[in-house]
Amino acid sequence: AQSVSQHNHHVILSEAASLELGCNYSYGGTVNLFWYVQYPGQHLQLLLKYFSGDPLVKGIKGFEAEFIKSKFSFNLRKPSVQWSDTAEYFCAVTQTGANNLFFGTGTRLTVIP
Amino acid sequence: NAGVMQNPRHLVRRRGQEARLRCSPMKGHSHVYWYRQLPEEGLKFMVYLQKENIIDESGMPKERFSAEFPKEGPSILRIQQVVRGDSAAYFCASSPQRQGADTQYFGPGTRLTVL
Numbered sequence: 267a268q269s270v271s272q273h274n275h276h277v278i279l280s281e282a283a284s285l286e287l288g289c290n291y292s293y294g295g296t297v298n299l300f301w302y303v304q305y306p307g308q309h310l311q312l313l314l315k316y317f318s319g320d321p322l323v324k325g326i327k328g329f330e331a332e333f334i335k336s337k338f339s340f341n342l343r344k345p346s347v348q349w350s351d352t353a354e355y356f357c358a359v360t361q362t363g364a365n366n367l368f369f370g371t372g373t374r375l376t377v378i379p
Numbered sequence: 380n381a382g383v384m385q386n387p388r389h390l391v392r393r394r395g396q397e398a399r400l401r402c403s404p405m406k407g408h409s410h411v412y413w414y415r416q417l418p419e420e421g422l423k424f425m426v427y428l429q430k431e432n433i434i435d436e437s438g439m440p441k442e443r444f445s446a447e448f449p450k451e452g453p454s455i456l457r458i459q460q461v462v463r464g465d466s467a468a469y470f471c472a473s474s475p476q477r478q479g480a481d482t483q484y485f486g487p488g489t490r491l492t493v494l
Contacts (some may be wrong), residue, residue, distance in 0.1 A: 270421070300482070309383075310422075310470065310485035356421060365435040366412060366424035367483060 270316055270359050279347050287342040287373050289331075289357030296362040301338040304372075305353045313355075316340065327351070331367050349379045371379035381406065383473050383486035384453075398458040398465070400489045404473030408474045411454045413446060413485055416468040428454060461493045 271290045279285060291297065301313040314325025321333040331342045340357060354374050358367040392398050398440040404411050409430055414422040424438040428448035432483040439446065443461075458465055468490050472483035 272421075302485070309487040312482060312484070315482055358422075365427040366438065367414075367422070368424070369414075369421035371419070371421040 270368050270370040271358055272355075272357055272373050274373045275371070276374045276376070278376045278378065279365045281349055282346050282375075285342070285344040285351075285375070287338045287348045287355055287357075289342065289370060289374070290333045290339050291340070291357075291368075293357045293359060293361055295336075298362060298366065299312045299331075299333060300358040300360075301325065301329070301340075301342050302358060304356065310356065313342070320348045331359060345375050347375070352377045383408075383471055383484055385469075385471050385486035385489050387489060388487060389490050389492070391494065392447055392461050393494050394462055395460050398491055398493075399463050400456040400458075400469050400471075400491070402454040402471030402473075402486060403454070404454070404471075405475075405484055407446065408473035408475050408484070410474045410476065411448050411475075412472040413454075413456050414470045416470060416488075418467070422470060425456075435486075458491075463493050466493045 269292050273288050299316040302310045303309050303313050313329050314323050314331055316323045317334045324330045329344050331340055333340050354372045356372045357370040360367050389461045392450055406449050409423045413425040415425055416422045426439050426446045427435040431450050443459045468488045470488045471486045474483045
């Protein structure tokens, strides 16, 4: 069955710490990959996306993600988090040509000042 | 350019009533998607529509749920005879092209509470 796994449910970091959030998917074929962020009380916003090309993708607010096809992974990273990064982060996958996104269950990030 | 608009933001219904959720896509977007987020879960796809057409409703429950995207006006997600298990956040997204070639932009969601 198709699935997207985010193994970290809740991550707590101090400001300036480095961040890596895991995302694994189980689809065959060509995929498009996304990370969305949901700040408290706000709607989902796109952080970054991968369709093709360089597997290291840079997004907004200093975030980046690396697509490793052999590991079916698309982990999100940020070298130094800020208090304002406190939010819920969702990984999403779609197969090329498909109509919908498959989402992981999300990772809640709390950054302590 | 206004983003995806959803209303109401919060909706409270009693069991057996009807819930109508509205979504206005971004200007220039003709593709609309509805997702449901149950507590402690990720978003789950429900339905994909273009103007006046349902393209994919593979994620819609077979009964009580329906969706439309008329030629004029917003997309509507309709839930008849709501039950407590329908309590969730319902998100709408839109894109200018089919998802396979583009990115979906999400609205703020409607939080439905069924008493």
